Amino acid sequence: MKTVTIALAVGLLLAGCSGSSDDAPAPKQTTSAAEDQSRQAKEQAEQKAAADDELAEAVGDEAEKQRGQRVTITIKDGEVTPRGERVEVKKGQRITLLVTSDADEEIHVHSDPEHTYQVKAGGSIEKSFTIDTPGQVAVEAHHLDATIVQLVVR
Numbered sequence: 001m002k003t004v005t006i007a008l009a010v011g012l013l014l015a016g017c018s019g020s021s022d023d024a025p026a027p028k029q030t031t032s033a034a035e036d037q038s039r040q041a042k043e044q045a046e047q048k049a050a051a052d053d054e055l056a057e058a059v060g061d062e063a064e065k066q067r068g069q070r071v072t073i074t075i076k077d078g079e080v081t082p083r084g085e086r087v088e089v090k091k092g093q094r095i096t097l098l099v100t101s102d103a104d105e106e107i108h109v110h111s112d113p114e115h116t117y118q119v120k121a122g123g124s125i126e127k128s129f130t131i132d133t134p135g136q137v138a139v140e141a142h143h144l145d146a147t148i149v150q151l152v153v154r
Contacts (some may be wrong), residue, residue, distance in 0.1 A: 026070075036057065068094030068128070071139070073148055075101035080141045086150045092130055100124040100140065106142035111151075 069089045073080050089095055099107060101119045109115035111131045119125045131137055137151040 008073060014021040019059055042100060068096055070096045071149055073097060073099045073141075074108070075099070075105050075141060075144070077102065078144065080144055080146050080148055084147050084150070088129065088151050088152050088154065089132055091153055092132055094128050096126060098124070098126050102145070105144065106146070108140045108142055109137065109151075110140070111137045118132055 010043065011025065054085070060068055069087060071082075071087060097107065097109075097117065099105075099117070099119045101121065101123065103121050105119050106116040107127075108130065109117075111129070112133055115129050118126045131151065131153045134153050137153060139151060140150045141148055
């Protein structure tokens with residue numbers, strides 16, 4: 001009988017210790033998983049913002065290239081304006097020369113490849129080109145032997 005009593009007591013003790021897990025608090029792992037998800041969402045948002053900024057910059061650069069750089073040139077009474085100015089342009093950006101002259105003139109663009117444009121006395125021309133190599137490119141009035149602008153290509 002003593003053995004049966006001890007066996008019952010041990011059985012009750014074991015049954016009491018196993019208890020239900022319904023009343024137990026949520027494991028810390030759930031909080032950690034939520035923190036991981038929050039961190040990942042934040043990282044993804046930062047990566048998206050960086051990608052959006054990069055795209056906006058690329059689109060802005062492309063729009064600027066399409067808009068291009070215009071250089072207005074006037075040849076009058078044996079003088080050219082502008083004369084020797086530096087003009088900043090981006091590699092691949094469209095450059096348009098608007099030339100008005102009271103004398104026949106030949107405009108040279110010393111790029112690779114070179115460009116040569118003729119303007120007649122009393123006339124005007126509008127010519128566009130791009131430069132794909134960084135550096136300085138002289139635009140000159142041949143007959144006047146004058147540098148009109150230095151294109152600084154970056």
